[in-house]
Amino acid sequence: MGKITGMERKEELPPKVLQMYRAVMELIAEGEDLSAISVSTITGRAGIGKGTAYDYFDTKEEIMACALIFYMTEFSQSIRTKLFACEGFEEQINLLLDKLEEKSGKQHCFLRFVHVLTGNSEFSDLVRQKMVCPAFEQNLPLSVFGEVIEQGQRNGEIRRDLPTEYLVYAVVTRLSTYLASIVTEECFHVDSKGLRPYIFRGILEELTVQKKL
Amino acid sequence: MGKITGMERKEELPPKVLQMYRAVMELIAEGEDLSAISVSTITGRAGIGKGTAYDYFDTKEEIMACALIFYMTEFSQSIRTKLFACEGFEEQINLLLDKLEEKSGKQHCFLRFVHVLTGNSEFSDLVRQKMVCPAFEQNLPLSVFGEVIEQGQRNGEIRRDLPTEYLVYAVVTRLSTYLASIVTEECFHVDSKGLRPYIFRGILEELTVQKKL
Amino acid sequence: MGKITGMERKEELPPKVLQMYRAVMELIAEGEDLSAISVSTITGRAGIGKGTAYDYFDTKEEIMACALIFYMTEFSQSIRTKLFACEGFEEQINLLLDKLEEKSGKQHCFLRFVHVLTGNSEFSDLVRQKMVCPAFEQNLPLSVFGEVIEQGQRNGEIRRDLPTEYLVYAVVTRLSTYLASIVTEECFHVDSKGLRPYIFRGILEELTVQKKL
Amino acid sequence: MGKITGMERKEELPPKVLQMYRAVMELIAEGEDLSAISVSTITGRAGIGKGTAYDYFDTKEEIMACALIFYMTEFSQSIRTKLFACEGFEEQINLLLDKLEEKSGKQHCFLRFVHVLTGNSEFSDLVRQKMVCPAFEQNLPLSVFGEVIEQGQRNGEIRRDLPTEYLVYAVVTRLSTYLASIVTEECFHVDSKGLRPYIFRGILEELTVQKKL
DNA sequence: GATGAATGAGGGTTCATTCAT
DNA sequence: AATGAATGAACCCTCATTCAT
Numbered sequence: 001m002g003k004i005t006g007m008e009r010k011e012e013l014p015p016k017v018l019q020m021y022r023a024v025m026e027l028i029a030e031g032e033d034l035s036a037i038s039v040s041t042i043t044g045r046a047g048i049g050k051g052t053a054y055d056y057f058d059t060k061e062e063i064m065a066c067a068l069i070f071y072m073t074e075f076s077q078s079i080r081t082k083l084f085a086c087e088g089f090e091e092q093i094n095l096l097l098d099k100l101e102e103k104s105g106k107q108h109c110f111l112r113f114v115h116v117l118t119g120n121s122e123f124s125d126l127v128r129q130k131m132v133c134p135a136f137e138q139n140l141p142l143s144v145f146g147e148v149i150e151q152g153q154r155n156g157e158i159r160r161d162l163p164t165e166y167l168v169y170a171v172v173t174r175l176s177t178y179l180a181s182i183v184t185e186e187c188f189h190v191d192s193k194g195l196r197p198y199i200f201r202g203i204l205e206e207l208t209v210q211k212k213l
Numbered sequence: 214m215g216k217i218t219g220m221e222r223k224e225e226l227p228p229k230v231l232q233m234y235r236a237v238m239e240l241i242a243e244g245e246d247l248s249a250i251s252v253s254t255i256t257g258r259a260g261i262g263k264g265t266a267y268d269y270f271d272t273k274e275e276i277m278a279c280a281l282i283f284y285m286t287e288f289s290q291s292i293r294t295k296l297f298a299c300e301g302f303e304e305q306i307n308l309l310l311d312k313l314e315e316k317s318g319k320q321h322c323f324l325r326f327v328h329v330l331t332g333n334s335e336f337s338d339l340v341r342q343k344m345v346c347p348a349f350e351q352n353l354p355l356s357v358f359g360e361v362i363e364q365g366q367r368n369g370e371i372r373r374d375l376p377t378e379y380l381v382y383a384v385v386t387r388l389s390t391y392l393a394s395i396v397t398e399e400c401f402h403v404d405s406k407g408l409r410p411y412i413f414r415g416i417l418e419e420l421t422v423q424k425k426l
Numbered sequence: 427m428g429k430i431t432g433m434e435r436k437e438e439l440p441p442k443v444l445q446m447y448r449a450v451m452e453l454i455a456e457g458e459d460l461s462a463i464s465v466s467t468i469t470g471r472a473g474i475g476k477g478t479a480y481d482y483f484d485t486k487e488e489i490m491a492c493a494l495i496f497y498m499t500e501f502s503q504s505i506r507t508k509l510f511a512c513e514g515f516e517e518q519i520n521l522l523l524d525k526l527e528e529k530s531g532k533q534h535c536f537l538r539f540v541h542v543l544t545g546n547s548e549f550s551d552l553v554r555q556k557m558v559c560p561a562f563e564q565n566l567p568l569s570v571f572g573e574v575i576e577q578g579q580r581n582g583e584i585r586r587d588l589p590t591e592y593l594v595y596a597v598v599t600r601l602s603t604y605l606a607s608i609v610t611e612e613c614f615h616v617d618s619k620g621l622r623p624y625i626f627r628g629i630l631e632e633l634t635v636q637k638k639l
Numbered sequence: 640m641g642k643i644t645g646m647e648r649k650e651e652l653p654p655k656v657l658q659m660y661r662a663v664m665e666l667i668a669e670g671e672d673l674s675a676i677s678v679s680t681i682t683g684r685a686g687i688g689k690g691t692a693y694d695y696f697d698t699k700e701e702i703m704a705c706a707l708i709f710y711m712t713e714f715s716q717s718i719r720t721k722l723f724a725c726e727g728f729e730e731q732i733n734l735l736l737d738k739l740e741e742k743s744g745k746q747h748c749f750l751r752f753v754h755v756l757t758g759n760s761e762f763s764d765l766v767r768q769k770m771v772c773p774a775f776e777q778n779l780p781l782s783v784f785g786e787v788i789e790q791g792q793r794n795g796e797i798r799r800d801l802p803t804e805y806l807v808y809a810v811v812t813r814l815s816t817y818l819a820s821i822v823t824e825e826c827f828h829v830d831s832k833g834l835r836p837y838i839f840r841g842i843l844e845e846l847t848v849q850k851k852l
Numbered sequence: 853g854a855t856g857a858a859t860g861a862g863g864g865t866t867c868a869t870t871c872a873t
Numbered sequence: 874a875a876t877g878a879a880t881g882a883a884c885c886c887t888c889a890t891t892c893a894t
Contacts, residue, residue, distance in 0.1 A: 016854090033334040035248030038888060049855040051891080060889060108333060115328045118393055120321045121246040128400040142401065165403060166411040173390035177382065180331040187341040188353070191378070198379040206415060229879090252864060262880040264866080273864060442858090459760040461674035465885065475859040477887080486885065534759045541754045544819045546747060547672040554826040566827070591830070592837040595816060603812035606757055613767040614781065616804060624805045628845060655875090678868060688876040690870080699868060 004056045006066035006130045010074075017056050017066075019046035024067035028112055029105025034064065034123075065127045069136065072113060076139035083144070089152045093171075093203055097196060100179050107179060114176050141172050149207075159209050167207055174203055217269045219279035219343050223287075230269050230279075232259035237280035241325050242318020247277065247336070278340045282349065285326060288319075289352035296357070302365045306384075306416050310409060313392050320396060327389070355381055362420075371420050383419050387412050430482045432492035432556050436500075443482050443492075445472035450493035454538050455531020460490065460549070491553045495562065498539060501532075502565035509570070515578045519597075519629050523622060526605050533609060540602075568594055575633075584633050596632050600625050643695045645705035645769045649713075656695050656705075658685035663706035667751055668744020673703065673762075704766045708775065711752060715778035722783070728791045732810075732842055736835060739818050746818060753815055780811050788846075798848050806846055813842055 004017055013021075023045035027037050039060050043050045057063045079099075086092045100107065116127050130136070137143060145168040152158035158167070178199050181192040217230055226234075236258035240250050252273050256263045270276045292312070299305045313320065329337050330344075343349065350356060358381040365371035371380070391412050394405040430443055439447075449471035453463050465486050469476045483489045505525070512518045526533065542553050556562065563569060571594040578584035584593070604625050607618040643656055652660075662684035666676050678699050682689045696702045718738075725731045739746065755766050769775070776782060784807040791797035797806070817838050820831040 031333050033248065033332070033336075035246060036334070039890085040888070050857095050889095051855050052853080054890070055853070055855095111331055111333075115332070118324055118396055119246075119328065120244040120324070120396065121249070122244070123246065128397075132400055140401065142403075162411055163407070166408050169390045169394055169403075169408065170387075170415065173393060174386050177386040177389060180327075181382070183331055183333065184341070187345060188355070194376075195379060195382060198375065199382070202379075202383060202419065206419065227878095251862080253862085263864095264880055264882095265878080267865065268878065440857095457759040457761070459674060459758075459762065461672065462760070464883080466883085476885095477859055477861095478857075480886065481857065537757055537759075540819075541758065544750060544822055545672070545754070546670050546750075546822065547675070549672075554823070558826060568827070588837065589833075592834060592841075595820070595834060595838070596841060599813050599816040600809075602816060603808045606812060607808055609757055609759065610767075613771055614779065616781075616808075620802070621805050621808065624801055628809065632841065632845065677866085689868095689878095690876050691874080693869070694874070694876095 003058055003062070004066055006062075006069040007133060007135050010070075013070075014056070016046065016048050016052055019048060020053065020056075020063060021067040021070045022046070024064060025071050025109065026105075028109050031105070031108050034112060034116070037064065039063070061123055061126055065123065065130055068113065068116060068127055069130050071109065072131075073136070073139045075109075076141075076144055080144050080147075083148050084151075088155070089148075089157045089208060090204065092148060092152075093200060096171075096175055097178065097200060100175060100182065107183065111179060111183065114179075142168050145171055152207075157209065158207050170206060171203060174199055216271055216275070217279055219275075219282040220346065220348050223283075226283075227269070229259065229261050229265055232261060233266065233269075233276060234280040234283050235259070237277055238284050238322060239318070241322050244321060247325065247329070250277065252276070274336050274339055278336065278343055281326060281329060281340055282343050284322065285344075286349070286352050288323075289354075289357055293357050293360075296361050297364075301368070302361075302370045302421060303417065305361055305365075306413060309388055310391060310413060313388065313395065320392065324392065324396060354385060358384055365420075370422065372422050380420055384416060387416050429484055429488070430492055432488075432495040433559065433561050436496075439496075440482065442472065442474050442478055445474060446479060446482075446489060447493040447496050448472070450490055451497050451535060452531070454535050457534060460538065460542070463490065465489070487549050487552055491549065491556055494539060494542060494553055495556050497535065498557075499562070499565050501536075502567075502570055506570050506573075509574050510577075514581070515574075515583045515634060516630065518574055518578075519626060522601055523604060523626060526601065526608060533605065537605065537609065567598060571597055578633075583635065585635050593633055597629060600629050642697055642701070643705055645701075645708040646772060646774050649709075652709075653695070655685065655687050655691060658687060659692065659695075659702060660706040660709045661685070663703060664710050664748065665744075667748050670744070670747050673751060673755070676703065678702070700762055700765055704762065704769055707752065707755060707766055708769050710748065711770075712775070712778045714748075715780075715783055719783050719786075722787050723790075727794070728787075728796045728847060729843065731787060731791075732839060735810075735814055736817065736839060739814060739821065746822065750818060750822065753818075781807055784810055791846075796848065797846050809845060810842060813838055 004013070010018075020042055023042045024037065026045065027041065028034070039053055040050055042063065043053050053060075053063060057066065079096075082095060083092050086095055100110070116124050117131075118124075131140065142165070146164050149158055149164050149167050149171075153160050178192070178195070181190045181195055184190060185192045217226070223231075233255055236255045237250065239258065240254060241247070245254075252266055253263055255276060256266050266273075266276060270279065292309075295308060296305050299308055329340050331337075344353065355378070359377050362371055362377055362380050362384075366373050391405065391409065394403050394408050397403060398405045430439070436444075446468055449468045450463065452471065453467060454460070458467075465479055466476055468489060469479050479486075479489060483492065505522075508521055509518050512521055542550050543557075544550075557566065568591070572590050575584055575590055575593050575597075579586050604618065604622065607616045607621050610616060611618045643652070649657075659681055662681045663676065665684065666680065667673070678692055679689055681702065682692050692699075692702060696705065718735075721734060722731050725734055739749070755763050756770075757763075770779065781804065785803050788797055788803050788806050788810075792799050817831070817834070820829045820834055823829060824831045
């Protein structure tokens with residue numbers, strides 16, 4: 001009766017739903033286009049019946065949106081932990097750049113997230129609508145990176161004369177663009193490896209108090 | 214007989230092809246997912262028969278890719294002209310920021326372009342493949358912004374100690390930041406207007422010779 | 427999941443598949459050109475949804491090929507049983523000639539089978555490929571008629587100085603003659619009825635030991 | 640205005656019509672399925688505009704039927720000449736068997752003719768309807784082979800106790816079956832070369848007065 | 853609760869035919 | 874007379890969704 005909304009805690013989720021989420025994420029990680037993922041593929045890979053999907057969700061879009069929300073949460077919590085285990089802002093930025101370079105399917109997942117979040121399709125709307133709820137707020141990039149920045153400001157590492165909101169966007173967009181340069185370097189002959197030190201320095205220059213340059 | 218390749222000049226294009234291109238772009242501007250745009254929709258909106266599409270193109274993907282290429286070219290040439298009519302780098306940046314604020318469907322189109330170019334579907338490959346040809350090279354962001362930057366360097370406005378590639382990256386990244394803040398502001402309650410001066414100043418600080426503005 | 431291959435026994439076939447087979451055969455019997463038979467027509471006549479066809483088969487060609495194989499098997503088994511219930515070679519030939527005269531759509535179906543088997547389209551290849559498997563071998567004309575001939579040779583009815591392959595050929599050719607005369611008689615004003623005794627005597631003269639009938 | 644009917648003499652036919660006929664026959668000779676031949680393909684190969692086809696014919700079926708009729712006439716006249724240049728019935732049969740073995744596209748053409756003439760589709764009806772007119776009568780197999788047989792009978796080579804009609808069918812069907820054995824030998828492992836002498840002898844035995852065996 | 857057989861709307865594509873030039 | 878751009882019906886096939894079991 002009551003359908004999954006995407007706001008459940010991991011422990012509350014029926015195992016079959018988790019299997020579906022995993023299936024969606026695997027497919028994305030393998031490079032499948034969101035629109036190319038079918039319900040049969042999801043349930044087939046999840047090892048459940050096709051009808052079962054509709055016991056838990058109303059539409060395919062709901063399935064995908066909830067899977068995205070779920071993995072954004074997972075990813076957010078994981079990165080948050082790792083970021084707060086770092087010593088200082090520089091190490092944090094390096095960690096993030098390293099993450100982006102990992103040749104796992106994560107690159108695809110991350111790019112898809114960005115595309116969905118900045119898209120204007122109905123599906124994008126659905127996902128964003130699920131994101132703007134108190135339960136999810138702490139997983140928004142603005143929250144995660146916001147805390148990192150505020151921690152840095154408390155340490156005296158990061159400048160205080162710019163709004164946190166701006167600083168977060170400054171970091172997130174540079175990371176996104178770095179990722180974009182990585183995935184398009186083959187085609188557009190971009191030297192992403194050569195770009196990295198400039199990006200790294202660029203972020204530090206803009207955000208930190210002591211310009212090292 | 215000979216099919217459209219996407220490399221034609223505007224004047225060479227049959228009117229029905231232009232109508233199709235316009236239809237594609239309108240649909241994208243209205244928020245339709247690329248994969249949700251059907252040939253029937255395109256031809257219906259273009260006011261032509263469905264079969265006609267296949268007189269000019271081999272596949273739906275070709276239609277869409279050529280439409281994208283066409284509008285990227287249009288946009289690139291338009292912005293190039295406007296940029297070179299500006300007096301100085303500051304005015305150029307302001308022009309670009311103004312452009313991004315225009316509440317036309319252009320914002321979403323531009324974002325879709327970015328999504329396609331950073332995607333890894335076969336369609337993305339097709340579009341990128343069309344972009345890496347001598348005829349299109351001058352329309353690549355790297356070319357357009359590269360020339361702006363080199364002009365600025367010749368004027369003595371812009372620093373010469375960083376590779377052009379990176380300086381382009383720095384500009385594009387921040388423009389993306391602004392665009393992302395605009396399209397997500399409704400949902401994530403971001404104050405994009407308030408962000409603009411910071412972005413403006415950030416670009417100038419990083420690129421121009423006189424850092425302390 | 428597992429698609430129909432055409433090698434199933436009749437009892438194993440889902441009812442909807444049998445309905446499809448029947449629909450195909452009816453359409454052929456009605457004179458429809460094989461290439462003019464559409465999936466919609468088949469499923470429409472079978473009284474099932476169009477999509478259902480693709481639950482059981484991968485392509486339209488598979489549907490048609492399996493239907494053909496199915497009815498060839500049916501026909502072969504039926505004729506084999508009837509042939510071995512006959513007393514002597516003469517009765518067998520008369521049975522076959524009677525069969526050919528039956529004014530059911532079977533005549534046309536049989537001719538279509540021959541056309542397909544001697545065609546050189548991809549569809550012909552597909553059907554032939556399905557026929558050259560151990561499971562189907564016993565249904566090949568060479569098998570059915572070969573056994574009849576060998577039985578006749580054991581009885582001392584049929585000559586032993588010519589290769590079985592040729593004797594089969596001799597019978598099949600004359601049966602074809604009769605069939606061809608029947609189906610073209612209306613148009614070319616052939617008197618097929620009048621031809622029959624000559625064909626009958628021709629077969630016996632060439633194959634049986636006592637030539638001078 | 641007045642469309643082509645298929646009953647024109649070669650000299651009366653506009654060159655573009657001849658080009659279309661040639662195109663059709665080439666395509667068949669290349670193994671193309673009749674139903675796979677499109678009007679564009681025909682006109683393209685004929686080097687004429689697509690609309691032109693409809694100046695001369697009402698439908699695609701008319702084009703194909705007339706082309707078939709035309710080449711059957713050509714073929715019939717050519718074979719008639721060659722047959723009457725032979726010395727005796729044996730040489731005539733050998734000529735025909737040689738023809739069938741020629742690895743030219745003729746095999747395909749001949750098989751298609753047989754399929755069309757023995758089919759029961761609307762297209763078959765159309766072709767047959769064109770064949771039963773006084774102008775074409777002399778080109779019917781029954782005429783050509785009938786004359787050969789009657790010549791043989793006058794020579795005293797061929798028996799006179801069977802109706803000519805039967806003898807013609809007996810020859811034609813054996814030839815058709817020989818052709819069928821040739822085209823299917825690869826798939827069904829028939830030894831057509833080995834069969835030939837038996838077929839040759841079989842025809843002579845059945846038709847000629849002096850059984851040589 | 854779970855299934856998967858069944859559906860049919862809608863997708864991309866082809867092609868016989870028309871008609872303005 | 875000749876053309877080929879344009880059409881739209883009809884093709885094969887997919888897939889989100891339902892429902893009897």
